[in-house]
Structure formats: C-alpha cells, structure tokens
Amino acid sequence: DQQVKQNSPSLSVQEGRISILNCDYTNSMFDYFLWYKKYPAEGPTFLISISSIKDKNEDGRFTVFLNKSAKHLSLHIVPSQPGDSAVYFCAASYGSSNTGKLIFGQGTTLQVKP
Amino acid sequence: EAGVTQFPSHSVIEKGQTVTLRCDPISGHDNLYWYRRVMGKEIKFLLHFVKESKQDESGMPNNRFLAERTGGTYSTLKVQPAELEDSGVYFCASSLVDGAYNEQFFGPGTRLTVL
Numbered sequence: 636d637q638q639v640k641q642n643s644p645s646l647s648v649q650e651g652r653i654s655i656l657n658c659d660y661t662n663s664m665f666d667y668f669l670w671y672k673k674y675p676a677e678g679p680t681f682l683i684s685i686s687s688i689k690d691k692n693e694d695g696r697f698t699v700f701l702n703k704s705a706k707h708l709s710l711h712i713v714p715s716q717p718g719d720s721a722v723y724f725c726a727a728s729y730g731s732s733n734t735g736k737l738i739f740g741q742g743t744t745l746q747v748k749p
Numbered sequence: 750e751a752g753v754t755q756f757p758s759h760s761v762i763e764k765g766q767t768v769t770l771r772c773d774p775i776s777g778h779d780n781l782y783w784y785r786r787v788m789g790k791e792i793k794f795l796l797h798f799v800k801e802s803k804q805d806e807s808g809m810p811n812n813r814f815l816a817e818r819t820g821g822t823y824s825t826l827k828v829q830p831a832e833l834e835d836s837g838v839y840f841c842a843s844s845l846v847d848g849a850y851n852e853q854f855f856g857p858g859t860r861l862t863v864l
Binding site for chain 2 (some may be wrong): 637639644648667673677678679680681703724726734735736737739740741742
C-alpha cells in the first residue's frame with residue numbers, strides 16, 4: 636500500500652516558465668515533508684522541506700505548498716531552468732519521531748526545454 | 750569533505766548467488782540508512798542504523814537480506830541467495846543525528862541486476 640504518490644511520471648516545461656510537481660499522501664500521521672532531486676547516476680539530494688504546521692515554504696526559485704486537508708503537496712519551480720531537468724521525489728516522514736525513515740513517492744521526471 | 754560512497758556501482762549476478770554491497774557514510778555521521786528503488790517505482794526504506802545498532806529494520810523484505818555495521822562506521826548489505834525481484838538500485842544515506850528533520854545525504858547507489 637503506497638502511502639505517498641506522485642501520479643505524474645513526467646512533466647515537460649519551457650525554460651522560464653513555472654514547473655508544478657504534485658504529490659499526494661494517505662497517512663495523516665505524517666508531519667514532515669521533503670522534496671529530493673535526482674540526476675542520472677547520482678543519489679537523491681535534498682531540495683526543500685515543510686513541516687505540517689506550515690502551508691508554504693520558500694527557498695529561492697523553489698516553493699513547497701502543503702494542503703493538509705487534501706493531503707496534497709506541490710513543488711513550484713519558477714522560473715524553470717534547463718539545469719532543473721531531473722527526477723523529483725516527494726517524501727514524507729514522522730518528523731517528530733526519532734527515526735529518520737523517509738517514505739518516498741515514485742518520482743516525476745521533469746524536463747525543462749531551452 | 751567526502752560524501753557517501755557506495756561500492757560497487759554496478760553488480761550483475763545469477764539467481765541464487767550472493768552479493769555484498771558496501772556503504773561508507775560521511776565521516777562522523779552516526780545514522781546510516783539503506784533504501785532500494787526497483788525500476789521506475791518508489792524509493793523504499795530498508796533499515797536504519799544508529800552507530801552499530803539497528804534502530805529500525807521494518808523495511809527489510811525477508812531474511813535473505815542481512816545488514817551489518819560493525820564498529821559503527823561502514824555498512825554492508827548482503828543478499829543471499831539473490832532472487833530476480835532483488836534487482837534494483839540500492840541507496841545508502843547518512844545523517845549527523847537521527848530524526849527526519851535532519852538532512853540525509855545519499856550515495857550514488859549500487860545498481861544490482863539479478864539474472
């Protein structure tokens with residue numbers, strides 16, 4: 636039973652436009668959410684996170700929005716750049732516990748066209 | 750500062766054989782995690798070490814998988830005997846302290862192919 640889902644396997648956007656990646660979760664006990672970015676032949680790297688007590692967190696071109704009632708979060712990248720082309724993974728955790736176990740989605744491959 | 754390293758980068762073995770994957774975490778990181786991604790699917794948690802102790806091994810699929818972290822430094826993940834469904838990319842990650850609030854740094858992964 637997959638608790639974190641990314642229903643769009645891929646997304647293609649034009650350079651300079653906004654990229655919106657979506658993620659849904661089912662477990663209401665999750666209280667911390669993260670986005671990781673992965674380039675080919677590399678491991679995932681942390682991008683941005685949000686606690687369940689917030690509904691928005693911004694870091695430069697990256698903003699994560701959390702809608703707890705809908706159990707939905709999204710990552711906005713604006714403006715998108717060709718270097719943003721990668722696989723993006725949404726992850727959730729029980730942040731308040733002492734385990735760092737992350738529950739990931741399947742990933743969304745973002746292609747930013749010049 | 751060196752990142753998380755994993756060896757080998759690729760491994761191709763026959764069904765029924767044994768394979769051992771190695772992970773060297775970032776120096777000083779007490780927390781070490783193993784994850785696996787089967788082709789095109791989600792990255793799944795396998796287990797979490799704090800130093801040499803297994804903090805959480807709820808994701809280990811079955812008793813064919815054995816993880817060790819002797820001395821609290823590097824870790825090995827042994828699959829014996831390997832089955833076709835064990836194919837995938839095995840990632841190791843480390844963090845300075847435990848808890849999800851603390852960034853996990855991932856290695857490049859070991860791609861395991863079982864034929």
